[in-house]
Amino acid sequence: MPDFALRSLKQVAAGGSAVSAFRSMVSGPEAWARTHPAPRTPAPPPGGTLVDESMASVGAPMPKGKKRGKVTLASSANRPGVGVQPIVTNFLSRLGQPITIGTGTNHSQMTVNGRVSDHWDGHAADIPASGDELTRMGRRALIAAGMPPAQAAKIKGGLFNLQWNGRRVQVIFNTTEGGNHYNHLHVGIR
Numbered sequence: 001m002p003d004f005a006l007r008s009l010k011q012v013a014a015g016g017s018a019v020s021a022f023r024s025m026v027s028g029p030e031a032w033a034r035t036h037p038a039p040r041t042p043a044p045p046p047g048g049t050l051v052d053e054s055m056a057s058v059g060a061p062m063p064k065g066k067k068r069g070k071v072t073l074a075s076s077a078n079r080p081g082v083g084v085q086p087i088v089t090n091f092l093s094r095l096g097q098p099i100t101i102g103t104g105t106n107h108s109q110m111t112v113n114g115r116v117s118d119h120w121d122g123h124a125a126d127i128p129a130s131g132d133e134l135t136r137m138g139r140r141a142l143i144a145a146g147m148p149p150a151q152a153a154k155i156k157g158g159l160f161n162l163q164w165n166g167r168r169v170q171v172i173f174n175t176t177e178g179g180n181h182y183n184h185l186h187v188g189i190r
Helices: 004-013 018-035 086-093 131-144
Strands: 071-073 099-101 124-128 158-164 167-173 184-189
Touching: 071 086, 086 099, 086 124, 086 184, 099 124, 131 158, 131 167, 131 184
Parallel strands: 071 099
Antiparallel strands: 124 184, 158 167, 167 184
């Protein structure tokens, strides 16, 4: 994929307008995405439960006495034909509370750092929340990804990359790292 930021910086260095370069950098990923569509995977029905029982054993077993929470999808969460991957919804069910995914694949292709977002092919979800509820959900996600509960209890927010069942789990909340994460919990799994 082209490097839009580098191309824009070169444009400014060559005497071009910084405003034009910025507009080019911001619109570049979307223009590129229109001509290079992501692979399509079946999307779960809006409002339906997304936990794939065949994947229920993925990752560590649920702690005794803990039950999986129901995971649903907002009607505008995904792009047509591209759904959130089962590994993501199954991980979210481990939070043990009802979860509604506000943004799945219906997300810009590029992150604020110029990388392809985990959302784009269904490997991330954003769950709307704020304040104390966001902090509680963020801590639950950290614990579900393997962080010791005593350590997670001290965390108020940030960007975390943890290893869970051989996968990278990214948890972001209460921070501006990677964009504004004060109004939602981001969970990405690769």
